[in-house]
Amino acid sequence: MASKKVFLTSSVLFAFVDRNHPKHTQASAYLRYFAQEKFQVYTSLSSVIRTHNDLRKHMSYSIAKDFIRALFVGNIEIIYPDEATTKAALKLMLSQPQQDLSFDQILINVLADRQQISQICSFETSRFYFGISLFNLPF
Numbered sequence: 587m588a589s590k591k592v593f594l595t596s597s598v599l600f601a602f603v604d605r606n607h608p609k610h611t612q613a614s615a616y617l618r619y620f621a622q623e624k625f626q627v628y629t630s631l632s633s634v635i636r637t638h639n640d641l642r643k644h645m646s647y648s649i650a651k652d653f654i655r656a657l658f659v660g661n662i663e664i665i666y667p668d669e670a671t672t673k674a675a676l677k678l679m680l681s682q683p684q685q686d687l688s689f690d691q692i693l694i695n696v697l698a699d700r701q702q703i704s705q706i707c708s709f710e711t712s713r714f715y716f717g718i719s720l721f722n723l724p725f
């Protein structure tokens with residue numbers, strides 16, 4: 587049986603809130619599926635900050651504030667990196683010869699691995715480590 591844990595990146599969170607985003611319908615389908623199938627949904631503090639800043643920049647401060655309010659009362663668990671997790675992400679970043687991954691993408695992989703989350707739901711292209719895969723809706 588596949589794990590019922592999934593990690594959301596800021597790209598999905600932003601697309602879900604912004605109804606004019608080209609991926610809004612897909613983001614809505616993801617979140618509806620997670621609710622129907624009783625998934626445990628996680629995100630990181632950095633994804634929350636990035637989404638809030640993008641909403642404030644591209645939409646409005648009030649929408650960004652409503653996003654934070656919805657997270658506060660909702661069921662998405664925010665994972666906060668501790669020192670050991672941050673150091674593990676730094677170590678992984680320094681060991682990779684590729685320069686196409688951001689620190690945030692690597693940190694998300696480490697956070698997901700430490701919480702035993704096997705799938706990341708994202709609209710961004712990324713490399714995955716520790717056996718983590720991109721979430722796709724089943725047909």
